[in-house]
Amino acid sequence: MPEELIAIKGINDGLLISLSTTEKWQSVTDELAKRIDDKRAFYSGAAIVVELGARPVPKYELSSLKALLERRGLSLSLVRSDSDTTRQSARSLNLTTSENGLPAEPARRHAETNPVNPEETGTRGVIFRRTLRSGRTIHSEGHVVVFGDVNPGAKVIAAGDVVVWGKLRGTVHAGALGDESAVVCALDMNPNQLRIASYIVTSPPGKRRKILPEVASIRDNQIVVEARD
Amino acid sequence: MENEERSRGDARVITVSSGKGGVGKTTATANLGISLASLGKRVVVIDADIGLRNLDIIMGLENRIVYDLVDVVEGRSKLRQAMIKHKKFDDLFLIPAAQTRDKMAISPEDMVRVTDELREDFDYILIDSPAGIERGFRNALEPADEVLIVTNPEVSAVRDADRIVGLIEAAEKGPGKLIINRLKTELVRKGEMLSSDDVYDILGLAIIGIIPEDEMVLSASNSGIPVTLNMNSQAGMAFGNVARRIMGEDVPFMNLDGNPGILRRFLRLFDGR
Structure with missing residues (x-):
């Protein structure tokens, strides 16, 4: 598999969605829509934190991402980004934003797509x-x-x-x-x-x-x- | 709850809310306002239910309204001009809601400004919150120091109260205290109505009052003379007790369901558990 387009994992009070920083924006968001639509019942009503890494995301792209989530009953609660452009876009859309400095666990990021095994240590x-x-x-x-x-x-x-x-x-x-x-x-x-x-x-x-x-x-x-x- | 006399500039802002409509918020606000005033406190009651004002009717002050809360917020009147003095108590005032506008006419910040202006001169500011969880409720919640949640002993009212408590907790206004209104002793005994114990079991909130169903409330509300002024009314007495508990007095609960276990449980709550 090439680089993951998106990774989704549960966090304290909702879901953290990390989007690829290199793949095309369109394919990333298409994939996200597909993943959510496949498991509507699971995602419905969740508060979403989106992690965008270093990718500079202009306002119109971020706004369409927000709309994509809202159409599916999810709310975008936080935008994490290392890019000033992205944070600027987020602020102009009245979204809360933070710099990535949070203790993400990069090593485990790929595990979320595997089925959850309750016996396995490390299940979150x-x-x-x-x-x-x-x-x-x-x-x-x-x-x-x-x-x-x-x-x-x-x-x-x-x-x-x-x-x-x-x-x-x-x-x-x-x-x-x-x-x-x-x-x-x-x-x-x-x-x-x-x-x-x-x-x-x-x-x-x-x-x-x-x-x-x-x-x-x-x-x-x-x-x-x-x-x- | 502390018992010491509050100094000037230190009014307590108490918001009365419920989530569900029709459970008796406005009746409770009017009666608590009057009870507190009759106990010698300086009180303002604010009707935050813009567009559906009622508090003025229940307090018998409807025909004295000249300016309302929206007039104050939009600068058409001074705060003092909109404050209607009660017929019987010189230290009890009503700020009525506007009838012609809606909840969007004021903001939570407006409410904070208005209450801050009043804090200095009063002991208690009671805010009658509209039903629902939207803007009107946010307006009423924002300035609150504490919140009283009115509910009826029925499943739908308790469910809505639970939702409201969640929102109050999220706004860091404390869990609030509960008034169970319109308890019908007879039905509880037959097992057809939730008991105060059942309500406590779901909400887990300290109960500050249990008001029995009382026909006198209806006639009192219609005549504009709140029931707490009627010494013969059980509900009136119960509201009076709530007012004294708000002031920090340790008032035992009336024995309504003939069940000593429940009584002990509430007393324990008020001992600070």
Whole structure:
């Protein structure tokens, strides 16, 4: 494969998209659109940080990139760049910008395109030490740990596993890139909707359930939820 | 919450919001304003619901409006000219919303300017936020020192309250405190309405007031004499209690659902956990 046109990875509160600094802008953005369209459910609603490196990006190009993302329900939250031209363009579009000095891990940048292997050391994950309230959406290309509740109306989408150390009442999607071995764990499992890979279940209606830690996984082509003791 | 007397130039700006409409924000704002004034505090209530003003009606001041908040912001009137003194309390003022404009007529910065000008001369500035999460809410939130979230014990109101709390946290205005309005004891007992415990379970916020459903609220709102002036009203008393808690007093909760466990839980919240 020639140089990667784009690399996408989950960061704290959204996705980091690094665009090739040398390939043609048109082919880079086409590829980006294609990648997002292929996995709409995964990307939907994410806040995007774009890393443009040394490439000078004029205002009209940046503005079309922003539009490309917005048309797909993503918001461009930060533009990282080493080029003054690019940062100038970003500022004139009222975008937040920063110089690349952040501790990127260049060695690992290519790993994101490989399927996530939960056993593999080095799989990225994020931890949230707070309750996710209605309207909040978390995206990760790795695992997600929420140290708090996931309230109704909040959403967690992860390529890997989702662990909720608290009450899970929102929507959760584990294995969002297709990994059927992904699991969802919660201390109190009562999600509005639970998805693993391409399977979807809702919580059975009912009054008071016994509250105990449970794990959801795929077995025999369906999602099963069971207690772990 | 601290108990010491506030010095001049140190008003607390308290925004009353909810997310969902119709849960009783305006009623709560009017009643808290009146309760605080009746406790000897200097109070301004601001109606930030531009285009859908209501607070003036509930406070019985509609026919005295000459200038409004938008007139002040756009320089057609001085702040003092737009402040309507309450009929009964000399230290209670209303700044009404404009009825003919919309939320875009003012900006969050305008609200900060207006409240900063008032801080010096008052103890409390209450802002009645419009429903929703858009500009109107941003306007009301920007100057806030703290936020009260009004909700009803029903799923949709609690969901919207949760969303609002997320936005308040993101704006670093603290998680806010909760007023549960229109609790119907009878329905809770039958298991048909969320209890205050259920609401707490989802939102995880300190509860500063539980207001029972009370028919007197409706007639009071229509007549422009807020219910808290009526000593026979349970809701009126509950609003009075909220006002005293805002002032830092340790007021026990009325026992509404006959469940001592809930009561203990709230008291614990107010002990600072």
